[in-house]
Amino acid sequence: AQSVTQLGSHVSVSEGALVLLRCNYSSSVPPYLFWYVQYPNQGLQLLLKYTSAATLVKGINGFEAEFKKSETSFHLTKPSAHMSDAAEYFCAVSDHPGTYKYIFGTGTRLKVLA
Amino acid sequence: GAGVSQSPSNKVTEKGKDVELRCDPISGHTALYWYRQSLGQGLEFLIYFQGNSAPDKSGLPSDRFSAERTGGSVSTLTIQRTQQEDSAVYLCASSLGEGNTQYFGPGTRLTVL
Numbered sequence: 001a002q003s004v005t006q007l008g009s010h011v012s013v014s015e016g017a018l019v020l021l022r023c024n025y026s027s028s029v030p031p032y033l034f035w036y037v038q039y040p041n042q043g044l045q046l047l048l049k050y051t052s053a054a055t056l057v058k059g060i061n062g063f064e065a066e067f068k069k070s071e072t073s074f075h076l077t078k079p080s081a082h083m084s085d086a087a088e089y090f091c092a093v094s095d096h097p098g099t100y101k102y103i104f105g106t107g108t109r110l111k112v113l114a
Numbered sequence: 115g116a117g118v119s120q121s122p123s124n125k126v127t128e129k130g131k132d133v134e135l136r137c138d139p140i141s142g143h144t145a146l147y148w149y150r151q152s153l154g155q156g157l158e159f160l161i162y163f164q165g166n167s168a169p170d171k172s173g174l175p176s177d178r179f180s181a182e183r184t185g186g187s188v189s190t191l192t193i194q195r196t197q198q199e200d201s202a203v204y205l206c207a208s209s210l211g212e213g214n215t216q217y218f219g220p221g222t223r224l225t226v227l
Contacts, residue, residue: 036218043118043205043218044207092157100162102157102159102216104156104157106154106155107156
């Protein structure tokens with residue numbers, strides 16, 4: 001069965017510092033992986049997705065994530081945090097192409113300190 | 115174009131009452147999903163509609179929960195005899211088809227007193 005683990009329910013970084021949000025997955029088949037962001041009182045917005053093409057995926061707002069099969073990880077990074085990045089971030093996995101079931105992690109709330 | 119819309123944005127109800135939550139998917143999207151987001155939890159899959167196929171109801175937590183999708187577009191999630199543990203944000207998503215990226219609405223925050 002698939003599962004997703006997001007390490008750290010809360011992460012704080014200083015403005016301008018590196019953002020690193022961790023996601024590890026478990027899947028019996030090559031996965032599709034996603035990062036979504038949720039701003040206060042809004043729905044989830046897709047940041048980026050991995051669908052078995054390039055292992056380094058670039059998304060919106062300067063975020064990127066690298067698929068590492070050997071580590072079963074899909075960590076989200078951004079070189080320099082902005083205040084506007086403060087939000088909750090969710091990692092999700094789906095088993096294989098053509099499946100609709102996303103399994104979401106419990107989320108990481110990012111706080112950006114001035 | 116317009117995204118997924120949900121109404122109401124907030125709903126406060128008394129324990130034991132029935133509630134209906136509405137979702138308008140993106141035009142042309144054949145797949146529609148409902149999720150529940152409880153405090154401190156991730157997103158919990160509830161139900162999935164794809165075209166005219168029978169919906170996947172495997173995520174519905176009890177028989178008090180039901181959903182329908184009329185005309186392949188708008189969907190309504192109904193919770194009967196609400197309980198305090200039903201308090202959560204209910205999110206709807208749609209996609210072009212099965213396996214395509216899911217786009218989420220802003221959610222309905224349900225509070226059961």
